[in-house]
Amino acid sequence: MPKRFISIWFRYLRTDWFTRRQPELATIPFVLSAPDHGRMIVTAANTLAQLQGIDIGMAVADARAIIPSLQVLDDKPELSNKLLTGIAAWCIRFTPVVAVDSPDGLLLDVTGCAHLWKGEAAYIAAINKRFENFGYAVSIAMADTIGTAWAIARYGQSAFIIESGKQMSALLPLPPLSLRIEGAIAERLEKLGLRQISNFISMPRPSLRRRFGNELLQQLDKALGYEEETIISLLPIEPYYERLPCLELIVTATGIEIALQRLLHTLCRRLQQEEKGLRGAIFKCYRIDGKIEKIEIGTNRPTSNTKHLFKLFEIKIDSIEPALGIELFTLDALKVEELCIIQEKLWKNHDGLDNINLSELLDRIAGKIGTSNIHRYVPDEHYWPERSFKAALSINEPLQTTWKIDRPRPLQLLSKPEAIEVTAPIPDYPPMNFRYKGKLHKIIKADGPERIEQEWWLQEGQHRDYYAVEDEEGHRYWLFRSGHYDAAKSYQWFIHGFFA
Amino acid sequence: MMTSKADIIARLQKEILPLQGFKTILKNANDDVGIGKMKNAFPNATFPLGAVHEFLSTSSEDAAATNGFVSGILSSLIKKGGACIWIGSSRTIFPPALKSFGIAPDKIIFIDLKKEKEMLWAMEEALKCEGIAAVIGEIKELSFTDSRRLQLAVEQSQVTGFVLRNNPRSINTTACITRWKITSVPSELSNEMPGVGFPRWNVDLLKVRNGKPGNWQIEWVSGKFKHILPISLVIPVQQKKTG
Numbered sequence: 001m002p003k004r005f006i007s008i009w010f011r012y013l014r015t016d017w018f019t020r021r022q023p024e025l026a027t028i029p030f031v032l033s034a035p036d037h038g039r040m041i042v043t044a045a046n047t048l049a050q051l052q053g054i055d056i057g058m059a060v061a062d063a064r065a066i067i068p069s070l071q072v073l074d075d076k077p078e079l080s081n082k083l084l085t086g087i088a089a090w091c092i093r094f095t096p097v098v099a100v101d102s103p104d105g106l107l108l109d110v111t112g113c114a115h116l117w118k119g120e121a122a123y124i125a126a127i128n129k130r131f132e133n134f135g136y137a138v139s140i141a142m143a144d145t146i147g148t149a150w151a152i153a154r155y156g157q158s159a160f161i162i163e164s165g166k167q168m169s170a171l172l173p174l175p176p177l178s179l180r181i182e183g184a185i186a187e188r189l190e191k192l193g194l195r196q197i198s199n200f201i202s203m204p205r206p207s208l209r210r211r212f213g214n215e216l217l218q219q220l221d222k223a224l225g226y227e228e229e230t231i232i233s234l235l236p237i238e239p240y241y242e243r244l245p246c247l248e249l250i251v252t253a254t255g256i257e258i259a260l261q262r263l264l265h266t267l268c269r270r271l272q273q274e275e276k277g278l279r280g281a282i283f284k285c286y287r288i289d290g291k292i293e294k295i296e297i298g299t300n301r302p303t304s305n306t307k308h309l310f311k312l313f314e315i316k317i318d319s320i321e322p323a324l325g326i327e328l329f330t331l332d333a334l335k336v337e338e339l340c341i342i343q344e345k346l347w348k349n350h351d352g353l354d355n356i357n358l359s360e361l362l363d364r365i366a367g368k369i370g371t372s373n374i375h376r377y378v379p380d381e382h383y384w385p386e387r388s389f390k391a392a393l394s395i396n397e398p399l400q401t402t403w404k405i406d407r408p409r410p411l412q413l414l415s416k417p418e419a420i421e422v423t424a425p426i427p428d429y430p431p432m433n434f435r436y437k438g439k440l441h442k443i444i445k446a447d448g449p450e451r452i453e454q455e456w457w458l459q460e461g462q463h464r465d466y467y468a469v470e471d472e473e474g475h476r477y478w479l480f481r482s483g484h485y486d487a488a489k490s491y492q493w494f495i496h497g498f499f500a
Numbered sequence: 501m502m503t504s505k506a507d508i509i510a511r512l513q514k515e516i517l518p519l520q521g522f523k524t525i526l527k528n529a530n531d532d533v534g535i536g537k538m539k540n541a542f543p544n545a546t547f548p549l550g551a552v553h554e555f556l557s558t559s560s561e562d563a564a565a566t567n568g569f570v571s572g573i574l575s576s577l578i579k580k581g582g583a584c585i586w587i588g589s590s591r592t593i594f595p596p597a598l599k600s601f602g603i604a605p606d607k608i609i610f611i612d613l614k615k616e617k618e619m620l621w622a623m624e625e626a627l628k629c630e631g632i633a634a635v636i637g638e639i640k641e642l643s644f645t646d647s648r649r650l651q652l653a654v655e656q657s658q659v660t661g662f663v664l665r666n667n668p669r670s671i672n673t674t675a676c677i678t679r680w681k682i683t684s685v686p687s688e689l690s691n692e693m694p695g696v697g698f699p700r701w702n703v704d705l706l707k708v709r710n711g712k713p714g715n716w717q718i719e720w721v722s723g724k725f726k727h728i729l730p731i732s733l734v735i736p737v738q739q740k741k742t743g
Contacts, residue, residue: 366556369611377605473686499564
């Protein structure tokens, strides 16, 4: 189910609150003021005052010049936060996950809530009506991402409900400020005539990053839903934590195993009910002498499989020293994620990297030996052989580019090219023979050269001229000469790999 | 009379196979790893999947040749969508080059371990894991007990295992179903063209359980094994120039 968020914007939060307390203020223009550098500055103005041209940040004396009968009230610091927290607590009736969005808004995670009000339009109308009755002017928008909901609530023109997946088209006509970026960046965009998101959204990302910094791209990704953003709920989610005190002290491995199994059982049952899975957990044993023994595990994908988790812990149980005895066990899920609902039957025979057996196996290996030893490689856009691939960050990281096979590449590559002695005829001809590890290889066949230049923006140095050669025994090697032929003999020959 | 005799022998041989502990592993007889007539060396003329194969090599060059041959077999195993685990002490494989052997290098998970013991443990765990296409272990020393553990793991899960032994201290008996030795052979291009040709190997099947050991010369051409006639080992004296 796609996530749905609501952003509520209070246009006149503080003035509306004053009006609620003193109804007679509703019909007259008034402002709130606070001292700043020895002057009184307008910090908030109600609708009537703003209509007559009073802006926030104006000196009170100037405002009085515009409207002589202007009512000026003292602003209360920290008022908006207090108000928003109160309103957010009240909003729990609409959804359990509400967050304060300082200084003048609220964020609601309404995934799976709207149908209780018979649809999203009715849901928003209901919220709107309640706030109107209270006397708060609000602007409410709903979208798949926090960023888009925020932007539409503040800068949107007509449609305030953005359908699932339509963030892009909704954002296009909005000004760059709607991306929650700093004023300075927005100003720079404005200077270049980029007044709408549609003006720059299709520009190449590297140039946007160079000119406007990473923040712009990050906020854009967040608004479009490419980067996940979470909200900190007012009501904290109950931690995934289980404890098991023991009447008698536990000193045996069997006892620890039973305790662990029981804790896992209760924790996993809760996770299953909430359709969640854990990615990391820590098991702590509180010893009677005050020391805490702990073991930690991590998994490749969210799981709530008791058996698998127990296996991961089992490898490490040996490291627990019970000493005089353990009186309390706790199990804490450090990282919990949504579990994709899996139909076990269908997935059982699923091959490839999505295989559950495979990820469980990798968890076990990682648990025993460490994640740093497990690699998966994806192609990278470089010709330099050592940089033509990179370690993938996760088991299901998609490929950004394709593997290149247009040039011959050796199946085995030495981690570091090794220097060799070579007899070569004239420039650009392959060598006649070479000496590697004390053995002389006579070259019978050769291909090349293939020149690979240094990527000067990454590394300084000589280019390489690669030759694929075969010696009289049929062994195939990948050799290269680093640098040009010259009288000073600054070049050097290397062996870099073996062909199959 | 003669034909009926041959029939009887063939039938008897088929009956003997299960008695010798050979289990028909493949439900699908179409599973072919593309090794051509080489498969006649194996019982029932099918390359045994769900078993552990042992490969010997004595130098880095031969290790590369072995990697090439194994990659060739792997490409047809992985085609069905499985993933593959490659366990070694330090990765020497150049992932982009696997692509020319028909393997998506991103489908392979490399596990680099320092200790032999850890490697064996990881290999056994991996072989127990159903749904993996193949597990390759660059394990130098493999004792008989270790090999039997691997073979037992494989019998449950039907995963194919390849143990690549480069420069082992001693060539001991193992419980692996086959023992191979792959060495490079000079390549040849058609019409005496200059340059390095397709990878060419001399394949020695030293041991095979319930089968006939043999020797072949093969070439890896455009994603397939191709049998070639044993070439004369005359070395051309003149070096061929390239463009």
